[in-house]
Amino acid sequence: MSEYLKPLPEPSIDSQPFWDGLKEGRLLLQTCSDCGTVRHYPRPMCEKCQSMECHWTEATGRGQLYTWTETHHPFHFGFKGELPYILATVELDEGVRIQTQLLGGAKVGDLRVGTPIEVVLDRATDEWVLPYVRLVK
Amino acid sequence: MANTLNGKTAITGIGETKYSRGTDKSSIGLMLEASIKAIHDAGLKPNQVDGIIPYCLGPVGEEVMTGLGLTDVRFSAQTPMGGASPVAALQCAAAVIAAGVCNHVLVVLGRRGYSDARVTTRLAAMPQFRQIAEFENPVGAFAPAQLYAPMIRRHMELYGTNPDQFAEVAVAMRNHAMLNDNAIMKSPLTVEDHHNSRMISDPYRLFDCCLESDGGTAVIVSSSEYAKDTRAPVTILGVGEGHPDSPSTITQRPDMLELGLSKAAPRVFEMAGVKHKDIDVAEIYDCFTGMVIAEIEDLGFCEKGEGGPFVEGGRIRLGGELPVNTHGGLLSQAHIAGMNHVYELVRQLRHEGGAAQVPNAQIGLVTGYGDLGDGSLAIMQRAS
Numbered sequence A: 001m002s003e004y005l006k007p008l009p010e011p012s013i014d015s016q017p018f019w020d021g022l023k024e025g026r027l028l029l030q031t032c033s034d035c036g037t038v039r040h041y042p043r044p045m046c047e048k049c050q051s052m053e054c055h056w057t058e059a060t061g062r063g064q065l066y067t068w069t070e071t072h073h074p075f076h077f078g079f080k081g082e083l084p085y086i087l088a089t090v091e092l093d094e095g096v097r098i099q100t101q102l103l104g105g106a107k108v109g110d111l112r113v114g115t116p117i118e119v120v121l122d123r124a125t126d127e128w129v130l131p132y133v134r135l136v137k
Numbered sequence B: 001m002a003n004t005l006n007g008k009t010a011i012t013g014i015g016e017t018k019y020s021r022g023t024d025k026s027s028i029g030l031m032l033e034a035s036i037k038a039i040h041d042a043g044l045k046p047n048q049v050d051g052i053i054p055y056c057l058g059p060v061g062e063e064v065m066t067g068l069g070l071t072d073v074r075f076s077a078q079t080p081m082g083g084a085s086p087v088a089a090l091q092c093a094a095a096v097i098a099a100g101v102c103n104h105v106l107v108v109l110g111r112r113g114y115s116d117a118r119v120t121t122r123l124a125a126m127p128q129f130r131q132i133a134e135f136e137n138p139v140g141a142f143a144p145a146q147l148y149a150p151m152i153r154r155h156m157e158l159y160g161t162n163p164d165q166f167a168e169v170a171v172a173m174r175n176h177a178m179l180n181d182n183a184i185m186k187s188p189l190t191v192e193d194h195h196n197s198r199m200i201s202d203p204y205r206l207f208d209c210c211l212e213s214d215g216g217t218a219v220i221v222s223s224s225e226y227a228k229d230t231r232a233p234v235t236i237l238g239v240g241e242g243h244p245d246s247p248s249t250i251t252q253r254p255d256m257l258e259l260g261l262s263k264a265a266p267r268v269f270e271m272a273g274v275k276h277k278d279i280d281v282a283e284i285y286d287c288f289t290g291m292v293i294a295e296i297e298d299l300g301f302c303e304k305g306e307g308g309p310f311v312e313g314g315r316i317r318l319g320g321e322l323p324v325n326t327h328g329g330l331l332s333q334a335h336i337a338g339m340n341h342v343y344e345l346v347r348q349l350r351h352e353g354g355a356a357q358v359p360n361a362q363i364g365l366v367t368g369y370g371d372l373g374d375g376s377l378a379i380m381q382r383a384s
């Protein structure tokens, strides 16, 4: 395997279960055990009820396009070969958003707010699986 | 509570270095050079400065004290909000002066934004960007252009904002920079030049993005009692900061288009006791063209979504209804993180704006924007 040139996550105590879930092929979201509010990115306290009790629930992996940008400038050498690439902000059905690359050769001109999106998981290295998205076929 | 800081303080001194792309001076050197100019401009001796607020990145307060030989500093702090920091620092300075802690607070920024670490490298190391680093860098989102472009893309989709309107902001700033001896970008820019410039992160092209610059800027905030005997004081009528909900990431903000400035603006206008029609000149933090449009909305000059049409027709150019960034802004003067905007507002209200002077400017505002949505605002008035 060639050397992996992109940055990799440095998980915190709070986010480790999210990354562990991806390794098992599951998109897990942090959920308040007291009021049920789903939150992302992972953090110690529920902003709705201030509970510190949480559990992790598996997301449907479905959502809608909230906004996007197509990057043309090489901000990082690890991504140079992929330019241009689309970064999508996606509102998941669970109500939280993720920002990640939109794969599958979508054209910027075809994108609209609300376009249906699904999450795809991709193994970056032996240790890391990252979440990406594509248009729902 | 609304009028706590109204009229309690004034800016009595301003100083700036040459702004450039490339310098043989250190960041602390740029800070000290700007500081001593501001101190002298205020009619002070260095040791009369008894409070300091250096920018949140770069040399710390102790280095400024050592460099200027300050021996009686009673307050030092930072206001870590990226580009919202300088104007937020004015609130901090006004508060400690009004409380009687200090008489003269030095707010200073010096940076080698061109000669040292460039923006993408700097951000990755900032604690405010920890969640971006963990969740968004691994999939390709690094730079402010990439993080802010989706905000304005949504604005375009919801409200029909368009690249001609971005170009109008870029051209207005350039026209103003061409009148400024201390501006970096001095050659003419047209709408076509803007549209033909290379794409950075769609919809933002090269001329939608601010400069990366070297330079230093400083101001002295003083008590109003002292200020009334100085050469050209500019009174702080209202000042404040505001933070968006979920301020540590853009993506998780309930409404991505609602900036912290939308919370600060009503409070600061009320504190200042002025209306929007009273504003003669506006220095608006312009890291990207689209941010000027978004901030004009959050300031309350028009409804959300109407900022694009608002900037059309020369309204934000000199001679227009609301001249914006009469120095050329971050887009065409220099990126001194908005300290140069504070400097320019004072210059305008002193009627020392030279070729870019707004005739008979009496009241103006300056904004800051940074760290993904934090906002700050000050409204100032020429002392009568």
Ligand SMILES: [Zn+2]
Binding pocket: A032, A033, A034, A035, A036, A037, A046, A047, A048, A049, A050, A051
């Ligand atoms: Zn809860």
